[in-house]
Amino acid sequence: xxxxxxxxxxxxxxxxxxxxxxxxxxxxxxxxxxxxxxxxxxxxxxxxxxxxxxxxxxxxxxxxxxxxxxxxxxxxxxxxxxxxxxxxxxxxxxxxxxxxxxxxxxxxxxxxxxxxxxxxxxxxxxxxxxxxxxxxxxxxxxxxxxxxxxxxxxxxxxxxxxxxxxxxxxxxxxxxxxxxxxxxxxxxxxxxxxxxxxx
Amino acid sequence: xxxxxxxxxxxxxxxxxxxxxxxxxxxxxxxxxxxxxxxxxxxxxxxxxxxxxxxxxxxxxxxxxxxxxxxxxxxxxxxxxxxxxxxxxxxxxxxxxxxxxxxxxxxxxxxxxxxxxxxxxxxxxxxxxxxxxxxxxxxxxxxxxxxxxxxxxxxxxxxxxxxxxxxxxxxxxxxxxxxxxxxxxxxxxxxxxxxxxxxxxxxxxxxxxxxxxxxxxxxxxxxxxxxxxxxxxxxxxxxxxxxxxxxxxxxxxxxxxxxxxxxxx
Amino acid sequence: xxxxxxxxxxxxxxxxxxxxxxxxxxxxxxxxxxxxxxxxxxxxxxxxxxxxxxxxxxxxxxxxxxxxxxxxxxxxxxxxxxxxxxxxxxxxxxxxxxxxxxxxxxxxxxxxxxxxxxxxxxxxxxxxxxxxxxxxxxxxxxxxxxxxxxxxxxxxxxxxxxxxxxxxxxxxxxxxxxxxxxxxxxxxxxxxxxxxxxxxxxxxxxxxxxxxxxxxxxx
Numbered sequence: 094x095x096x097x098x099x100x101x102x103x104x105x106x107x108x109x110x111x112x113x114x115x116x117x118x119x120x121x122x123x124x125x126x127x128x129x130x131x132x133x134x135x136x137x138x139x140x141x142x143x144x145x146x147x148x149x150x151x152x153x154x155x156x157x158x159x160x161x162x163x164x165x166x167x168x169x170x171x172x173x174x175x176x177x178x179x180x181x182x183x184x185x186x187x188x189x190x191x192x193x194x195x196x197x198x199x200x201x202x203x204x205x206x207x208x209x210x211x212x213x214x215x216x217x218x219x220x221x222x223x224x225x226x227x228x229x230x231x232x233x234x235x236x237x238x239x240x241x242x243x244x245x246x247x248x249x250x251x252x253x254x255x256x257x258x259x260x261x262x263x264x265x266x267x268x269x270x271x272x273x274x275x276x277x278x279x280x281x282x283x284x285x286x287x288x289x290x291x292x
Numbered sequence: 293x294x295x296x297x298x299x300x301x302x303x304x305x306x307x308x309x310x311x312x313x314x315x316x317x318x319x320x321x322x323x324x325x326x327x328x329x330x331x332x333x334x335x336x337x338x339x340x341x342x343x344x345x346x347x348x349x350x351x352x353x354x355x356x357x358x359x360x361x362x363x364x365x366x367x368x369x370x371x372x373x374x375x376x377x378x379x380x381x382x383x384x385x386x387x388x389x390x391x392x393x394x395x396x397x398x399x400x401x402x403x404x405x406x407x408x409x410x411x412x413x414x415x416x417x418x419x420x421x422x423x424x425x426x427x428x429x430x431x432x433x434x435x436x437x438x439x440x441x442x443x444x445x446x447x448x449x450x451x452x453x454x455x456x457x458x459x460x461x462x463x464x465x466x467x468x469x470x471x472x473x474x475x476x477x478x479x480x481x482x483x484x485x486x487x488x489x490x491x492x493x494x495x496x497x498x499x500x501x502x503x504x505x506x507x508x509x510x511x512x513x514x515x516x517x518x519x520x521x522x523x524x525x526x527x528x529x530x531x532x533x534x535x536x537x538x539x540x541x542x543x544x545x546x547x548x549x550x551x552x553x554x555x556x557x
Numbered sequence: 558x559x560x561x562x563x564x565x566x567x568x569x570x571x572x573x574x575x576x577x578x579x580x581x582x583x584x585x586x587x588x589x590x591x592x593x594x595x596x597x598x599x600x601x602x603x604x605x606x607x608x609x610x611x612x613x614x615x616x617x618x619x620x621x622x623x624x625x626x627x628x629x630x631x632x633x634x635x636x637x638x639x640x641x642x643x644x645x646x647x648x649x650x651x652x653x654x655x656x657x658x659x660x661x662x663x664x665x666x667x668x669x670x671x672x673x674x675x676x677x678x679x680x681x682x683x684x685x686x687x688x689x690x691x692x693x694x695x696x697x698x699x700x701x702x703x704x705x706x707x708x709x710x711x712x713x714x715x716x717x718x719x720x721x722x723x724x725x726x727x728x729x730x731x732x733x734x735x736x737x738x739x740x741x742x743x744x745x746x747x748x749x750x751x752x753x754x755x756x757x758x759x760x761x762x763x764x765x766x767x768x769x770x771x772x773x774x775x776x
Contacts, residue, residue: 220670439738467637470637
């Protein structure tokens with residue numbers, strides 16, 4: 094369940110955050126201001142309270158979510174603006190002249206993205222992005238608060254039932270470490286792939 | 293609370309004819325009794341390794357559901373989510389046991405049932421310390437679980453102890469054995485269940501601080517006064533016919549059920 | 558269904574002293590954590606980028622390990638685990654140690670992202686001009702890296718504010734712990750959850766404002 098939660102949250106929040114990052118650099122002042130305000134607001138609220146809001150407050154507005162839906166929605170929302178900030182800082186690393194240069198050279202968009210933008214964007218945006226992604230893994234433990242049977246909740250249940258606190262905690266730690274390890278491994282792989290962009 | 297008073301005045305409640313099934317008009321899910329619990333509060337509610345629920349309140353809620361002619365659906369939530377869920381009408385009944393306090397009775401937002409048990413406070417101390425009287429804790433570190441009323445009462449009674457707030461029972465026990473607190477306030481049933489779990493039975497001892505016991509009830513959704521009435525009538529019946537004592541005794545509440553008479557119940 | 562959710566603002570006013578005291582503790586914990594973490598994180602980031610092979614490997618291991626382990630576990634260990642090794646930390650230092658250890662790993666990565674964005678030629682040029690390592694970092698690299706570091710750095714500070722909530726489990730009476738305390742004793746859940754959300758928003762709002770001002774200054 095933990096894996097599933099993490100995959101869902103990352104799959105929803107990653108593309109959304111790219112979109113948000115581009116809008117945050119919009120030429121319209123109002124759009125920028127609105128997004129910065131929204132970003133500050135959402136990031137300012139502890140994720141647990143977003144979870145409560147999704148599960149307990151949305152029904153008042155007529156939208157009843159299951160615990161899993163509420164967890165995915167709230168945890169995605171809580172992380173999406175962090176991702177957006179990472180990508181924004183990556184975009185900031187690309188000087189404006191490059192966009193003009195791409196246009197002047199008449200590079201097709203796809204190729205420009207792959208050959209020019211991504212190699213510059215990824216080294217800057219990737220480390221913090223993966224950092225926050227590992228927090229999604231650990232943050233998914235919150236979902237047990239609203240009765241989603243994820244790893245931490247299950248472990249706690251087993252501790253209560255068996256009393257083998259240490260063993261279970263070690264196993265639980267290993268589960269999270271493995272998931273995070275996969276993410277960090279991906280980061281290392283990508284960093285190697287774009288090695289020529291690294292100092 | 294007054295609705296069920298006449299019942300008590302009329303002899304054995306167990307002989308009463310009650311509606312079967314009892315029509316409940318405001319249930320969160322019609323035809324089902326939805327109950328919010330933590331399943332992390334042994335011996336009141338806990339889960340076995342296979343995930344099945346057990347505990348004195350679990351048995352009690354199932355009995356209530358059975359007598360109302362309703363299947364019971366338990367929703368497991370962590371404690372911080374229980375009250376917001378009750379206020380957001382996610383379930384009909386909730387909480388393992390709510391000690392009556394002026395603040396809580398005045399809070400609104402939920403209804404409180406008749407008492408289902410009495411809370412007896414005890415203090416756990418390390419076995420090797422040789423402490424025999426809890427007054428020996430004055431000036432020393434007194435641990436308790438965050439937000440528990442018993443802890444607040446003990447702090448008041450022993451004002452010169454240094455309070456240390458801990459997140460839960462297991463942590464409190466660890467802090468006690470580590471020497472980070474010198475005494476740890478819990479209720480008697482919990483103390484027994486902790487001692488049962490502990491591999492070393494002499495690691496800690498139970499002291500009686502002789503504080504007055506407090507009655508505890510369960511929470512009912514504020515929009516369901518008909519359910520509160522039914523629950524109160526059933527609880528009165530269980531109290532009279534010995535069901536409540538039997539359930540509580542099964543989970544280590546053996547010698548405090550009769551304290552309910554102390555509050556005329 | 559649909560009954561009005563009760564919201565009693567007077568209960569917040571009644572307990573405002575406890576709430577503000579807890580907010581103050583949260584802020585202290587945050588400021589202390591941030592003040593210790595920032596230089597450490599910069600050191601870790603520099604070690605990974607410019608240190609020798611051993612230093613780089615050490616820093617990389619540290620960052621990896623403490624990003625793998627949840628803060629909660631670090632904190633748990635520093636408070637409940639260390640006494641069995643003969644080291645007994647008081648709640649506040651235990652919380653601080655746990656938060657700094659974990660935050661340094663994350664922030665180190667955030668700052669490294671900014672360092673990477675500085676073209677390697679800049680390092681070589683500065684050294685060729687005879688600047689010392691310290692001068693290079695202080696005068697050449699950091700000023701160029703700041704605009705890129707700023708957004709992730711400020712984000713990290715906000716994360717730290719929120720992560721101070723875990724200090725509640727080692728019996729520090731910070732904002733989250735104190736609100737749970739008040740909820741349990743008064744059963745006014747909605748009121749205190751809303752109040753704590755607003756107080757966190759207040760702290761983080763100030764940080765967001767600082768971010769906007771700094772970004773304007775460095776662009």
